[in-house]
Amino acid sequence: MFIGHYGPAFAGVRAARSVPLWVLFLSVQAVDIAWGILVALEIEKLRIVPGFTEVNAFDLYFMPYTHSLPATLAFSIAGGAIYALLARKEQVLGGVVVGLAIASHWFTDLLVHVPDLALWPGGPRVGFGLWQHFWPAMMLEGALLLLGFVLYLGATSPRGLVGRVAPLVLLLVLAGLQIIHVTAPPAEDAASIGLSSALVFVLLTGLAALVDWTRRPASPSPRG
Template sequence: MFVGHYGPALAGPRFVKTVPVWAMCVAVQFLDYLWGAFVYFGIEHVRIEPGFTEVSPLDLHDMPWTHSLLMAVVWSIVLGFVWSLIARTQRRAGAIIIGLGVFSHWLLDLLVHVPDLALWPGGPKVGFGLWNNEPVALTLEFGVLAVGLLLYISATKAKGAFGKFSPWIFGVLLVGLYSISFFAPPPETAQQFGPMAIVLYTLVAVLAWLLCDRMREAN
């Protein structure tokens, strides 16, 4: 899942007004930030197998330190704690929503991944496998994003004329980035996914800051 993860990110301001969307975008992809780094340095591993699932060619057979249930909980607590140290207001509420954002990644991955999500490093693996049903997987992906976008718009107001349209532009750009990644050929080597993922997720966070945080404010 890619754009679906940003549904919870956009929904964040509905519950804690002081947490910006860019921070939520980092939170919901934090496990994949770590995954990108761990794959690059050989700590975790991925295989490229075209046709592995209907949606993704990635065999994510080894990612216990970023995507196991236990470590997802640990990383959620870690990033939530970091936010509590740097936030100026609503530190506890902000830490909770950031932590929930991190953990939402694992929950959404659980729906679409084949059983490659360990319950703990070395433990049994789970996954409902919706990536093997492309229409259902894509409906879920875009549906979660749409709900998050509507929640964000209902919880914020435009600072100017452009702010009335900027969240929709952000949503369209997300869909565009997903379409490019969906139809583009995979990298030549699995290790290349690490830096590509980190750059892509950072680009989305910057777009969120430009098109959401700068253009709109909480109601």
């Protein structure tokens, strides 16, 4: 899953309005940033098998340190705790939301991956395999993203015109990257796939930080 992960990131702002969008962009892809780096270091492994699924050609046969359930939960607890320690307000709520955002990665991957997500390192692997069906997989990612995006727009208000435009630009960048992701021929070697993925996720975090600048938390409506 790629852009669908950002649905929970946008939705997180609705759940805890003091948490910056960029923190949530980083959180939902924390597991994949670590994965990209570990793949580049040849600690976690993938094989490129053309036609492996309808959406991509990656046989993700070894990723216990990032995509096993216990590893994901460890990322989630650590990330939530770090946020709670550093935040100036809504420490507990913010920490919980950041932890849930990190964990959401595994559960949204679960919908699309073929069974390659270990319940524990060396244990049974799960994955509902929606990547075997191109359009349903794309629709799921788009729906998750749009749902979160709408919640985000409702939870924040623009600082002037730039605040109206910036989130739409971010949405278009995400959609464009998804099209490139599913149409471009995959890189030849695993290391460059890992590095380029991690780099894209970090750059998107930077773009989210720019959008943060252009919007502020909406005051809750009097009707609640």
